[in-house]
Amino acid sequence: MPRDTGGMARTVELLWxxxxxxxTRGPRQGLSVAAVTRAALAIADAEGxxxxxxxxxxKELGYTTMSLYNYVPSKDQLIELMIDAATPPPPxxxxxxxxxxxxxxxxxxxxxxxxxxxxxxxxxxxNPPLGPNQMAWFEALLHALHxxxxxxxxxxAIAQHILTSTRGQAAISIDxxxxxxxxxxxxxxxxxxxxxxxxxxxLHGLIPAAGAGGFHPGAEIYEGLALGVRLLLDGMExxxxxxxx
Amino acid sequence: MPRDTGGMARTVELLWxxxxxxxTRGPRQGLSVAAVTRAALAIADAEGxxxxxxxxxxKELGYTTMSLYNYVPSKDQLIELMIDAATPPPPxxxxxxxxxxxxxxxxxxxxxxxxxxxxxxxxxxxNPPLGPNQMAWFEALLHALHxxxxxxxxxxAIAQHILTSTRGQAAISIDxxxxxxxxxxxxxxxxxxxxxxxxxxxLHGLIPAAGAGGFHPGAEIYEGLALGVRLLLDGMExxxxxxxx
DNA sequence: ATCCGCTAGCGTATCTGATACAGAGTTTTA
DNA sequence: TAAAACTCTGTATCAGATACGCTAGCGGAT
Numbered sequence: 001m002p003r004d005t006g007g008m009a010r011t012v013e014l015l016w017x018x019x020x021x022x023x024t025r026g027p028r029q030g031l032s033v034a035a036v037t038r039a040a041l042a043i044a045d046a047e048g049x050x051x052x053x054x055x056x057x058x059k060e061l062g063y064t065t066m067s068l069y070n071y072v073p074s075k076d077q078l079i080e081l082m083i084d085a086a087t088p089p090p091p092x093x094x095x096x097x098x099x100x101x102x103x104x105x106x107x108x109x110x111x112x113x114x115x116x117x118x119x120x121x122x123x124x125x126x127n128p129p130l131g132p133n134q135m136a137w138f139e140a141l142l143h144a145l146h147x148x149x150x151x152x153x154x155x156x157a158i159a160q161h162i163l164t165s166t167r168g169q170a171a172i173s174i175d176x177x178x179x180x181x182x183x184x185x186x187x188x189x190x191x192x193x194x195x196x197x198x199x200x201x202x203l204h205g206l207i208p209a210a211g212a213g214g215f216h217p218g219a220e221i222y223e224g225l226a227l228g229v230r231l232l233l234d235g236m237e238x239x240x241x242x243x244x245x
Numbered sequence: 246m247p248r249d250t251g252g253m254a255r256t257v258e259l260l261w262x263x264x265x266x267x268x269t270r271g272p273r274q275g276l277s278v279a280a281v282t283r284a285a286l287a288i289a290d291a292e293g294x295x296x297x298x299x300x301x302x303x304k305e306l307g308y309t310t311m312s313l314y315n316y317v318p319s320k321d322q323l324i325e326l327m328i329d330a331a332t333p334p335p336p337x338x339x340x341x342x343x344x345x346x347x348x349x350x351x352x353x354x355x356x357x358x359x360x361x362x363x364x365x366x367x368x369x370x371x372n373p374p375l376g377p378n379q380m381a382w383f384e385a386l387l388h389a390l391h392x393x394x395x396x397x398x399x400x401x402a403i404a405q406h407i408l409t410s411t412r413g414q415a416a417i418s419i420d421x422x423x424x425x426x427x428x429x430x431x432x433x434x435x436x437x438x439x440x441x442x443x444x445x446x447x448l449h450g451l452i453p454a455a456g457a458g459g460f461h462p463g464a465e466i467y468e469g470l471a472l473g474v475r476l477l478l479d480g481m482e483x484x485x486x487x488x489x490x
Numbered sequence: 491a492t493c494c495g496c497t498a499g500c501g502t503a504t505c506t507g508a509t510a511c512a513g514a515g516t517t518t519t520a
Numbered sequence: 521t522a523a524a525a526c527t528c529t530g531t532a533t534c535a536g537a538t539a540c541g542c543t544a545g546c547g548g549a550t
Contacts, residue, residue, distance in 0.1 A: 164413020
């Protein structure tokens, strides 16, 4: 029987810790899914996703590469586990906090989360996030927006909107912060040279205005994100008031 | 002299076709950057990014793997070229079109673009998009929003917001459409099972309401995106009217 | 008590893909 | 017409994922 190399069912099982009941025989297990995941996570946090190889993780744990496959069916699955493991429980709304503040707190926390684990957004997405922690965060966002008066498909839509723009802007911020020193400056330089006023009038006009050159450093991007969210919530309030949703 | 393996400068050079003047000596070139890029692009469109390897591209062209390196300094650079090559010129706004319609047309076109080249959003971003076509699209979006009354950092922020949420939602839609047949259904099934009303009350409430189970198929996601953009623009109008920006 | 069968961890092998390097043939310029 | 500058080829290297078969530890049925 070939090793079950994955599939959604297996992934979900692993993520939710539903241990397929295994016989108690054989040598005691020296490792565990959690231990493997933790080790991989530590490597990624310290040296980036590229440093995570099965060999490296095994070395870190003092085991052979192949023994990891006793716990994790493939590297891809391991990465899914890492992502969920990197995700702490979502922030708890404070008493009396407005729903808008709740949303903004969520955005800030998400921003922080991605910056704390700069590799997370490099993982090319394949599946919807079905890990327990991922789901908890999404639930938290839905909760806040629901308080704001949204329901059903609209609720889902706006939540996705906020989620994806937060992810996207965080990814940009991280790319700029992570690149070799000077990459950002080099990019700005290139931008300045290429965004000529004839072909790119609007963009060209922004370059001096934006200080670092149109692709801003971290804090400014966050401010931009926050503004976008605020305006979206403004629009949403109007929408709800008008009686839809 | 080692082959220049890249760096922003080289990338930009390639993207903008600034041919570093090469001597006219030696055998006539059988290939060109464009030809290599085109071949790679065709493979990616037909079989996904995973099918693009240097060997495969070379085979397609009837050359050796290594000969490609005469034209393209590395695979990563080739991928950047592919992305820009996959990007047609942005849509041209119609006469008399409102700025809001201009934005919405932009969003729709972007959506279509990503769906036409389903591999583009799988590329883990490293650099800001400096290719000429990428820049042209961004300029188009800036132009529309500028007409709406935004300036400077606010303009940049809202443009990024729209860009990232469009990318993000398109990515979700593509993942669902691309997975093995049944993956989406399986995910919904899992979601239904895992999103228990006690721990995930809001999410749980959405599952039946959302038809396919909370993670909607293509058209519905597009509707959601469009709604989000509309509300954001609503908020933006208020903001502009209030005199900021 | 004991032995059987399950299983963890090991060593090694295979396969795929990127990229280095050296050599041979081609074309232009001094 | 030789030297120089290139292009393309063939082969080698290196990394990383994962298959496979072996050995030995351990719990449970005899």
